[in-house]
Amino acid sequence: MPEKVDIAANLERVRERMADAAHRAGRNPEEITLVAVTKTIEPAMVKEAIALGLRDFGENRVQEAEWKVPLLPEATWHMIGHLQRNKVKKALPIFDLIHSVDSLRLAQEIDRRATRIGASVPVLLEVNLSGEATKYGFRIAPRVTQGGEKEAFFSYVEEILRLASLQVRGLMTMAPLVAQPEEARPCFQRLRGLREELEERFPQACWRDLSMGMTDDFEVAIEEGATMVRIGRAIFGERKE
């Protein structure tokens, strides 16, 4: 028999750690949304989390969300994984917020499909700040000398902001896999810095949300300004993928 995961205890601990991190940074914990990541997790466990007061959940694959979300319609669902353009049509009715808009072509496809059904879709733009080739997102290299990438990103942003059925709300990133959470801090600082630049350059748009921080690094992310943390294992236990 596998050991039963104590979601209530895990959740209490995560909330405490979130609140402590917020207080360390002089922030109000209530301005930070906990998105519980439910990939590979059974609906019964998600129900348990809902009963414990969780409302926001994240899935990274349309195929999995497609059957799971209709069983749990009372929750708010976040798309946090790479979205293929040919899955946009299916994704739109399922998700409340798409964190992972990682190309202009994807943004255009979401806009096209959303316009067709008269929807307006809240999104975050995913950026790859780590330079890791395996990560999705608009690439912005860690080196200042590669300023060209940032200019390219800004010109994509300019086009994305013209898409009438998309509502940009902020940015998302995945920190590099590191041994110590502290090593992820520069990545989170850079996301916040990028938001400041975007606020200056595109003041007409909303750049409020920073979706950053996972099980291994959410406290550092909160100290650096995360408004959404995406946490799976610390709540539901190790995944058996």
Ligand SMILES: *Cc1c(COP(=O)(O)O)cnc(C)c1O
């Ligand atoms: C799986 C996943 C998470 C959560 O990871 P944990 O380490 O389980 O907290 C967060 N964000 C994305 C995009 C994910 O795919």
